[in-house]
Amino acid sequence: MGFYRKPRDKIAINLRRVLPLVLVILGGVLLLIFLVNTNSDSYTVPWYTDEVFSNLNYSLTISREDLKLPEQNELSISLEKRNWLPPRNLRLFPKLAKDHITIVLYVHNRPQYLRVVIESLSRVKGIEETLLIVSHDGYFEEMNKIVEGVRFCQVKQIFAPYSPHLFPDAFPGVSPGDCQEKDDASKKNCRGNPDQYGNHRSPKIVSLKHHWWWMMNTVWDGLQETREHSGHILFIEEDHFIFPNAYRNIQLLSALKPKKCPDCYAVNLAPSDVKSRGEGWECLIAEKIGNIGYAFNRTVWRKIHSKARGFCFFDEYNWDITMWATVYPSFGNTVYTLRGPRASAAHFGKCGLHQGQGDKGACIDQGAVTIGVEEIDKVPNINSKWDVHVIKHQSGYQAGFKGWGGWGDERDRHLCLDFAQMYHLRKEKSSDLKV
Numbered sequence: 001m002g003f004y005r006k007p008r009d010k011i012a013i014n015l016r017r018v019l020p021l022v023l024v025i026l027g028g029v030l031l032l033i034f035l036v037n038t039n040s041d042s043y044t045v046p047w048y049t050d051e052v053f054s055n056l057n058y059s060l061t062i063s064r065e066d067l068k069l070p071e072q073n074e075l076s077i078s079l080e081k082r083n084w085l086p087p088r089n090l091r092l093f094p095k096l097a098k099d100h101i102t103i104v105l106y107v108h109n110r111p112q113y114l115r116v117v118i119e120s121l122s123r124v125k126g127i128e129e130t131l132l133i134v135s136h137d138g139y140f141e142e143m144n145k146i147v148e149g150v151r152f153c154q155v156k157q158i159f160a161p162y163s164p165h166l167f168p169d170a171f172p173g174v175s176p177g178d179c180q181e182k183d184d185a186s187k188k189n190c191r192g193n194p195d196q197y198g199n200h201r202s203p204k205i206v207s208l209k210h211h212w213w214w215m216m217n218t219v220w221d222g223l224q225e226t227r228e229h230s231g232h233i234l235f236i237e238e239d240h241f242i243f244p245n246a247y248r249n250i251q252l253l254s255a256l257k258p259k260k261c262p263d264c265y266a267v268n269l270a271p272s273d274v275k276s277r278g279e280g281w282e283c284l285i286a287e288k289i290g291n292i293g294y295a296f297n298r299t300v301w302r303k304i305h306s307k308a309r310g311f312c313f314f315d316e317y318n319w320d321i322t323m324w325a326t327v328y329p330s331f332g333n334t335v336y337t338l339r340g341p342r343a344s345a346a347h348f349g350k351c352g353l354h355q356g357q358g359d360k361g362a363c364i365d366q367g368a369v370t371i372g373v374e375e376i377d378k379v380p381n382i383n384s385k386w387d388v389h390v391i392k393h394q395s396g397y398q399a400g401f402k403g404w405g406g407w408g409d410e411r412d413r414h415l416c417l418d419f420a421q422m423y424h425l426r427k428e429k430s431s432d433l434k435v
């Protein structure tokens with residue numbers, strides 16, 4: 001006992017000596033907190049100073065004057081600035097692997113799902129070799145917190161600055177004077193163009209396609225971290241459970257693609273039928289591109305980008321149906337993807353993307369996930385000796401489908417086209433700017 005008492009007495013004496021200093025520091029901190037609180041409104045992002053931004057290449061504003069992008073509010077501007085911050089966790093993971101496949105996770109506002117996805121990603125073998133980009137449609141504190149907690153790889157957050165969710169009273173959000181539902185614009189003297197079924201735009205419904213298109217353009221052609229990336233980029237969503245072998249499998253598939261399936265444009269982590277976990281056959285499978293865990297390279301992106309007009313003017317509010325019904329068919333031949341016989345990602349949850357939080361009739365589902373991860377899902381399970389089974393005639397959306405509508409408003413169509421152009425005007429305008 002006596003052995004311990006002495007040091008403890010010493011600590012007590014030391015404490016008495018340093019107490020005044022501690023109090024002074026504490027006072028200073030409290031004052032600082034007070035000052036920060038009184039200076040910031042809830043929309044600015046107080047923890048990044050202007051100094052941080054002045055050191056970044058925030059040069060993209062240069063080209064914006066040439067487009068008629070909507071006028072931004074404070075929130076939109078502050079979020080856009082954050083897009084140019086470097087990734088987090090650079091100290092933990094200073095280098096990306098040479099042949100890494102960047103992962104882009106696009107999310108809206110289902111935190112109970114995002115937690116499950118992030119947890120599943122934390123168990124993915126090889127994840128520490130790559131960069132995870134989380135693209136947000138709207139700004140939601142809880143979603144933000146979850147992403148800020150990621151420690152298993154480099155992570156970068158980007159926010160769609162023209163998300164309808166950021167504009168409470170102006171386009172791309174709801175603006176006063178807009179037509180609603182089946183209003184007759186000339187009779188009601190309201191603004192908007194109805195879709196092919198006579199319905200006017202709904203900001204919540206168009207936000208998804210806008211986000212996807214903005215994100216694609218930004219990741220491939222905008223961000224400093226990825227605009228020169230030469231490999232594949234893998235895209236996943238906030239309700240996709242990712243198996244531990246997903247990253248190694250997608251690497252294997254993208255390496256095998258040129259030899260095994262020269263006609264394939266992409267590689268996929270899961271079957272295009274979202275309910276299927278795979279056939280379990282001993283072969284690779286080529287089928288139509290599905291929207292769970294798809295990856296492709298820059299050549300394919302350039303091809304998609306060249307069809308911007310088709311994408312932006314097709315009267316269909318779902319990005320994936322737009323791709324199947326108009327963009328892919330315009331490539332001229334069947335657009336296949338290559339995948340394994342067993343899924344490395346799975347869709348979960350019951351709430352649709354449009355069923356946000358806090359709405360009337362909001363979809364409540366705590367994301368209780370019962371996806372069984374077996375031993376075979378923990379190790380790469382693609383065999384390079386396998387042949388390819390091609391699924392030729394698949395049901396689903398294809399050329400000729402005229403769309404579900406929801407995308408008739410000229411403003412949406414032009415905003416969409418602007419997204420396709422915003423990173424390209426610089427090249428033509430001033431050659432001294434690096435692209």
Ligand SMILES: *[C@@H]1O[C@H](CO)[C@@H](O)[C@H](O)[C@H]1NC(C)=O
Pocket residue numbers: 055056057434
């Ligand atoms: C900004 O761009 C210039 C010219 O391309 C480059 O020399 C400089 O290193 C960049 N700065 C940062 C912080 O990336």
Ligand SMILES: *[C@@H]1O[C@H](CO)[C@@H](O)[C@H](O)[C@H]1NC(C)=O
Pocket residue numbers: 257258262263264265266297298299300
């Ligand atoms: C990208 O993928 C396409 C389709 O699989 C392929 O034709 C092309 O050669 C690839 N490009 C590069 C640069 O590897």
